[in-house]
Amino acid sequence: MSKTTLTQFTPSRRTVLAGLAASPFALAAGSHFAMAQPTSGTLSIAVLDWAETGIKPVFAAYEAARPGVKIDYSLLPGDYQGIRQTLLSRRLANKLPDITYLADILATQLANAEVTADMRPFLTSGGPIGMTSLAKPFLDQYLVTSGPNKDGIFGLPIGADTVVLYYNKKHFDDAGIPYPNDDWTFEKQIEVATQLTQKSGTTTTRYGLAASVPWHATYVPGIEAFGDTLLDENNMYKLQTEAAIKVFTMYWDQVKAGVIASTPQQTQLGGGFQAFGAGTVSMLQSVRALTPLIRSVTTDDWDVALEPKINGVRKTGMGSIAQSITTSGQANNKDLCYDYLNWFYSEDGGMKILAAGYGTVPPVEALYESPIWTALPGPPYDNRVFAESIQYGAMNPTSIPADVQAVVDTELTKAEEAVTLNNVPVADALKAAEAVINEAMARVLAAGG
CATH class of the missing domain: 3.40.190.10 (Periplasmic binding protein-like II)
Incomplete structure (x- = not known):
């Protein structure tokens, strides 16, 4: 990778x-x-x-x-x-x-x-x-x-680690919005993210949510929530399925709307944890490993919640x-x-x-309830989220060769740019990505990789 x-x-x-x-x-x-x-x-x-x-x-x-x-x-x-x-x-x-x-x-x-x-x-x-x-x-x-x-x-x-939802409690309090809970759906998350988003004209000055879409910890759980898999029986990528198109569309629509900060936008803000710490994003999809950095840069109070359900199913990225x-x-x-x-x-x-x-x-x-981590002073306060989310983990297929994963990352990033910057239809962008990825997969597998 x-x-x-x-x-x-x-x-x-x-x-x-x-x-x-x-x-x-x-x-x-x-x-x-x-x-x-x-x-x-x-x-x-x-x-x-x-x-x-x-x-x-x-x-x-x-x-x-x-x-x-x-x-x-x-x-x-x-x-x-x-x-x-x-x-x-x-x-x-x-x-x-x-x-x-x-x-x-x-x-x-x-x-x-x-x-x-x-x-x-x-x-x-x-x-x-x-x-x-x-x-x-x-x-x-x-x-x-x-x-x-x-x-x-x-x-x-x-x-x-598993992906959880970090959220800025002050932003929610100022807007009079209840904090995320275990009943949240993706639609509810976007509804709240839209309310928390702030703009100056057409420019977003505060994103409601930061999410890295061309990251397996985002799209793999989404595809599984829609009842499909990333790979077919021959270990080839399936990016033109209804499930794949739905997942990438629901995220990239919100990137285009200025509600979700994509990876490049997070980078422009200094990275996801810096953006969250500076208050330029209200919610952030990320992992426990980010906690030390978030604690070091965030002055507003914050906490974590389980990732919302997609299609009535809770799945979360892991690695x-x-x-x-x-x-x-x-x-x-x-x-x-x-x-x-x-x-x-x-x-x-x-x-x-x-x-x-x-x-x-x-x-x-x-x-799971050991004081070696649960007794640490908050934030975060709702530590059971990190342990409970493990049961919902959806991992990137272990059969993907590292050389191919590098191609996947590159091609899905290109697809995101095509969709969000050039208005290329999602299905077309994914079709182009799939062709390059599967060519690389076939080449590596033929070489015994």
């Missing part, structure tokens, strides 16, 4: 790491300490560059908990193509780290290239983190569904980054890898440290 798309999901490459870890059972404080702990050794970990700031305190805490153990970390580029190229090069040079970060869309490719190891041995090793520990919607993003590694799990989610033991780590440093991962996903280990920065909600059934 392109850097643009990755940074849409992770709005700042210096934001606190948006890790979400899950377990259906309560991990007793210190329960992992019952296992044999390493007293020496070095663990090498490759980290996405934008995650460095947030993860360094985690590394320091692990070293403090394991005197004699050192973490040697290196940085990976923050874009999907850079991640892939760097790890493939390190694999060829026999210089893989013990653990590497990766993105959901790279799981199959890195597994087939023998960069990452199947995580099932770790998940069945008897430690506190097992096969049923991590939230299934996110873990499934790393389940390989075909080929030589079919049914293997090649990543453990740490940066998963993740992950960490995985590499083939080298599994062969040469397994015990230390296992210990670190068990510690990392515990309530009193890595999860507690990451959650303290507001950027992470551990989507753990036992931790």
Whole structure:
């Protein structure tokens, strides 16, 4: 996937790491300490560059908990193509780290290239983190569904997130409009967004809603809400279906009306979080990872709500980054890898440290109400939104190769510009995008990608 798309999901490459870890059972404080702990050794970990700031305190805490153990970390580029190229090069040079970060869309490719190891041995090793520990919607993003590694799990989610609705409470109060609630529909959202939009002549000075439409976390849940899928049985894109046309039309109509701030308009305003913080948008569709930035720039009071229903169905976008033991780590440093991962996903280990920065909600059934994140001072106040939205997650198909996703992002951005700036019919713009995307899909699949 392109850097643009990755940074849409992770709005700042210096934001606190948006890790979400899950377990259906309560991990007793210190329960992992019952296992044999390493007293020496070095663990090498490759980290996405934008995650460095947030993860360094985690590394320091692990070293403090394991005197004699050192973490040697290196940085990976923050874009999907850079991640892939760097790890493939390190694999060829026999210089893989013990653990590497990766993105959901790279799981199959890195597994087939023998960069990452199947995580099932770790998940069945008897430690506190097992096969049923991590939230299934996110873990499934790393389940390989075909080929030589079919049914293997090649990543453990740490940066998963679901899209929620951020809203400016002052704007609602000033307009005398009740806050968003669980009964909201897309139509109600647009009705309110229209009321909150402010214009000077034909120029919008305050948008009612900011939404990035050519982002899989926007269009995939919409298409599923209308009862369809993004891909057909041959893994080709279906952008000329009634569902696809409806979804893109309902968003792009409001971009043309000046009610929704599209990605380019958000960029002109300094980015979605800056626009929300400055009060130039009243509502923003985004993820928990954005919370630290919103808290840092927003003076008005604000909160979050579930994404509204579309076609009577609630679906919300989701995605993740992950960490995985590499083939080298599994062969040469397994015990230390296992210990670190068990510690990392515990309530009193890595999860507690990451959650303290507001950027992470551990989507753990036992931790949905854990004070490590629910007791943080608001805003946001309605923290159950972040946990509850997980059950409505609609993920981008894991079968999409990273090279194709880059084409998808480019072509859908072109389609948006054609529709909103040049009044090209939505169906025509999507037809043109589909042709280029499927040409790329056929080419990559034919090459074995």
